[in-house]
């Protein structure tokens with residue numbers, strides 16, 4: 066997608082391509098605290114190279130537009146669940162799922178934990194300077210066991226009804242499961258007893274209606290998920306080891322962005338057979354090689370593709 070950098074007046078300005086806030090950039094082996102969000106941890110799992118270039122080398126990747134419709138369902142659900150939280154009663158959805166003993170969790174930090182930008186759940190990783198964080202959608206409580214239940218609101222528009230098994234097995238939802246495992250890791254690490262079942266509250270927009278008529282209708286479904294956070298700690302260790310190294314890791318070969326960047330580079334600077342023979346070897350590096358050379362600090366003008 067095309068992402069233009071704009072100033073506070075929404076006027077397009079030159080995009081520097083790198084981050085300007087030094088607190089967003091980690092220096093290998095730095096002693097001061099550094100925050101890693103749930104989404105950056107997911108980036109690390111998807112492509113260590115992009116994560117590294119972003120967090121350690123300070124490259125500013127193109128963004129995506131806000132998901133305002135999805136955010137609106139989240140916002141309205143939050144209001145709805147807050148009413149039940151205040152009254153400490155089960156939500157209208159619960160009885161159909163045998164959850165009459167569950168209520169939205171009431172805690173003075175709830176708003177902070179739900180604020181992914183300026184708050185979130187927080188946990189220092191072991192005795193390191195890495196502070197893990199993540200804004201959670203909601204937490205409910207089993208009134209029998211007092212355990213906390215992790216909840217994530219999801220919005221979608223699919224023709225078929227939500228099937229819990231299909232939902233969890235969908236490869237496109239793999240990141241959702243990671244998200245739950247990560248929140249469970251944080252909340253448990255913060256000292257709370259966490260119920261083994263988390264829930265996705267899925268709002269599925271009905272596309273079969275005859276008209277819009279100023280309203281969109283949704284099917285609501287709770288998808289239970291047995292979280293497993295046993296793997297998170299070792300992956301965070303691996304992530305920290307990566308952040309402390311100087312070498313740039315390998316890319317994800319399925320990534321269309323990298324493939325595009327490579328094709329883009331080749332389209333602008335075609336390497337004919339004749340040229341390859343005549344030019345210095347560095348001309349043959351291609352985009353990935355060039356990027357590696359550039360970021361390892363060995364740049365020279367004649368290495369530009």
Ligand code: SF4
Pocket residue numbers: 112114115316317318320321322323
């Ligand atoms: S493969 Fe390339 S563009 Fe894609 S996520 Fe990794 S470094 Fe970024």
